[in-house]
Amino acid sequence: MSNNAESWNQPNVVSFFDTNRATTSDIYPSEWFFLKEQLKEGMSILDIGCAQGGFAGMIAEHLNDFTYTGVDISEEMISKAKEKYPQHNFHIVKENDYSKVTGKYDVSLVLGILHLHETWRNTIQIAWNHTKSSLILDLREVFEETVEDKKKSYFKMDINGSNDDYSEVLPYNLINSGEALEIVNSICTGAEKISFYGYSQDPAKTAVTPTNKIFASVYLAQKGR
Known part of the structure; x- marks a missing residue:
C-alpha cells in the first residue's frame, strides 16, 4: 500500500487548509444538511x-x-491543528491503524476522505464502533460500475494549484450508488435509521476519472436510543 500520509504532508496541501475548511461558510451543503441537526450543547465529536x-x-x-x-x-x-485549537484533542494515526482512538462519541464524522484512500470500508467501521449515537460520512457515487482502481480513477495532489509533480496521487473511489447503500448498511450493523442526501456535481478539478458526473452523497447512520 502507498503511504498516503506523504501526500497529505505536502506543503501545498497543508497550506490549503491554513485558510480553507475552517468556518461554517466552508461546509458543503450536503455535509451541513445532517450536521446542523446533530449539534447539541455538551456533545462529544470524533x-x-x-x-x-x-x-x-x-x-x-x-x-x-x-x-x-x-x-x-x-x-x-x-x-x-494543535496550534489552532489547543483546547481540543488531536492524534496522529497510521492508515488503517486507529488504536489511538478510544471511547465513544455522540457523533463521529468521516468527511472528505473516504473516496481518497484504499481502506475506506475499515475507516467507516472504526467510526461506527466509536459512535454512541450518529455517524456522518460521505462518498462519491456513480450510476455506473464501481471503480476502485487508482490506475483508472485517481486524484492528483495539486490542491493549491502549485504542484507540478503529479507523482503523488491518491485513489479517487467511485462507488455504484446501489452498492454504496448496501456497504453502509452492512457496516453500520444495528443502525436504527440510515438516511442519505446528495446531489450531482462535476468530479474534483484535479481528479482523473472515467466519468464527467458524480453524485456527492452524505449518509447519516443513527443508533437506537
Missing part, C-alpha cells in the same frame, strides 16, 4: 481525517460547550 481541525472551528460558531477529538494520518496537519 472527526476522522480532521486535517487542521477545521470542524472544531465550524462547530464553535454554533456551540459553546462541546468536546472534539480529531485524528489524521498527516503529522503536519495535526501539528497545525
Whole structure:
C-alpha cells in the first residue's frame, strides 16, 4: 500500500487548509444538511481525517460547550491543528491503524476522505464502533460500475494549484450508488435509521476519472436510543 500520509504532508496541501475548511461558510451543503441537526450543547465529536481541525472551528460558531477529538494520518496537519485549537484533542494515526482512538462519541464524522484512500470500508467501521449515537460520512457515487482502481480513477495532489509533480496521487473511489447503500448498511450493523442526501456535481478539478458526473452523497447512520 502507498503511504498516503506523504501526500497529505505536502506543503501545498497543508497550506490549503491554513485558510480553507475552517468556518461554517466552508461546509458543503450536503455535509451541513445532517450536521446542523446533530449539534447539541455538551456533545462529544470524533472527526476522522480532521486535517487542521477545521470542524472544531465550524462547530464553535454554533456551540459553546462541546468536546472534539480529531485524528489524521498527516503529522503536519495535526501539528497545525494543535496550534489552532489547543483546547481540543488531536492524534496522529497510521492508515488503517486507529488504536489511538478510544471511547465513544455522540457523533463521529468521516468527511472528505473516504473516496481518497484504499481502506475506506475499515475507516467507516472504526467510526461506527466509536459512535454512541450518529455517524456522518460521505462518498462519491456513480450510476455506473464501481471503480476502485487508482490506475483508472485517481486524484492528483495539486490542491493549491502549485504542484507540478503529479507523482503523488491518491485513489479517487467511485462507488455504484446501489452498492454504496448496501456497504453502509452492512457496516453500520444495528443502525436504527440510515438516511442519505446528495446531489450531482462535476468530479474534483484535479481528479482523473472515467466519468464527467458524480453524485456527492452524505449518509447519516443513527443508533437506537
